[in-house]
Amino acid sequence: MxxxxxxxxxxxxxxxxxxxxxxxxxxxxxxxxxxxxxxxxxxxxxxxxxxxxxxxxxxxxxxxxxxxxxxxxxxxxxxxxxxxILTIKDPNNCLIKRFLDDEMDLLPLPFSYLHDFANYTFFNCSPKAKQLDWYPTLSCLSSDNYKVTAVPTTHLLHAVPVTTPPSTSSPQAPSPSDPCSVISTDMIPIEQKNYHPEPSNPSEWEDINFRVQLRxxxxxxxxxxxxxxxxxxxxxxxxxxxxxxxxxxxxxxxxxxxxxxxxxxxxxxxxxxxxxxxxxxxxxxxxxxxxLPIDEQLPVGVMGGLDHATIDSYPKTQLGESRELPYSGDNTCPICLGEYQAKETIRTIPECNHYFHANCVDKWLTRNPTCPLCRNPPEGGRDKPLIN
Structure with missing residues (x-):
């Protein structure tokens, strides 16, 4: 098995x-x-x-x-x-705020950002400010009283030329008198295909408000x-x-x-x-x-087993749930080769103390007056009546 x-x-x-x-x-x-x-x-x-x-x-x-x-x-x-590629979102639909709050450190996770980082300067402007209108407004950071705008830092530091709508001038860094103030400068992983020569695509900024891609x-x-x-x-x-x-x-x-x-x-x-x-x-x-042959110690010419009274005089034991046997030995009946089970009755042969299923050994002893294993007759077995 x-x-x-x-x-x-x-x-x-x-x-x-x-x-x-x-x-x-x-x-x-x-x-x-x-x-x-x-x-x-x-x-x-x-x-x-x-x-x-x-x-x-x-x-x-x-x-x-x-x-x-x-x-x-x-x-x-x-x-x-x-x-x-794994795409994740902010539960509050303002992923860009988590970048500004330095909450986007991937370590020790086995991921990296799909897009390279670019340096951006974030401005808080009054709703009436027009200087940075060409750059996208980040809706999840803005309100009716102010708007937050992201500008590539290179456009401010190096005066990178940008394409502007007719009748508008190239954007410059706001002066102290302008109704805009710098919030912070941060590295943001956003696709940069539209950064040069044109400013960033507003739709891409709206997208990063909600999701970012990892690889x-x-x-x-x-x-x-x-x-x-x-x-x-x-x-x-x-x-x-x-x-x-x-x-x-x-x-x-x-x-x-x-x-x-x-x-x-x-x-x-x-x-x-x-x-x-x-x-x-x-x-x-x-x-x-x-x-098995009849034991040689039996009287010559006598063939048969013990009578029922003699067989009934041999000790009988009913096994409990623990199946504890009267004497230590094999837990299978040598006659039928079946395992002893709880509540079964076993009979013990006197002197040799070999035991068997009662119904198995009873049939044996009616035909053979000896123990099925050692073939020795029980003590006084020679004097017991035999069935011819």
Missing amino acids: ACLEIFTFLFFFSFLPHLASTTCRGKCSSDGPTVRFPFWLRDHHSSHCGWLGFNLSCNNQKQTILTFPSSGDFIVDNINYLDQ WDEPDCRFCESANKACGIVQMGIQGPEVGCQNGSSRAAKIATVIGVVMSGILWLVGLALRLTRNDSREQSTAELSI
Whole structure:
């Protein structure tokens, strides 16, 4: 039986990558992003489903959450597994404020910003100020009483020429008399394709108010994704876990699976052979007991067993729930080879103290006046009446 259990374990282990590809998927809601390797959901998946640092969670609103150790929670808006890009949002829809508050440190997360950082100066202007109208107003930081504007710092420091609408002049840094004041200067990861020679695209700034894109390089599953194959941990290498395509594209995983199945089959056959051998041995023992010769100490010419009164005089014991036997010994009946069970009755042969199922040994003793095991008659058994 042990061999059969080992076979079952190895058989399951050989298919573990395929099982993991289905059991390690999940969503926080029906319209949320699918979470799969290298990501995994805390409280839903085990850690082997994902890669270190890629753990996500679900909040009370069934939103998918990425937690920055230094700045709190962000909503995962989309996961692009093919390009390995993660899009996150601020729960308050003002992501730019978290940059200004220095709450966007990614360390120690395994991500980096998709776009390069650019230096921007942020101004707080009166609603009537016209000097910086060519630059985008950040709506989530503005109100009816003031507006916040972002200007590439290079436009201010180096007077970079910019294209302006007709009848307007090139923007310059506001003078002290202007109704604008500098809030801060910060590095912002925003696409810069429109920065030169024109100012930044307002739609891009509105976009960064709500979301920002991150990327990851390790683990690299782009080959599997492009081939429409599941990616995951396929084996433990010297330097740690190794990833590959789980449906057979990894040669090492394929070889390991074949070896596991072959070895499992061999172990199963060995276990089956041992079980058959044990059954044959039991059958042979039963046959030998059934043809035991009458003891040579019996009187010549006397054939038969003991009478019922003599048999009934031998001690009988009913086993309790603990199946505690009268004497230490085998827990199987030597006649029928069945295990002793609770509430069964056993009979003990005097002197030799061998015991058997009562119904088994009673039948034996009506035909044979000796113990089925040692073949010795009980004390005084020679003087007991025999049944011819």
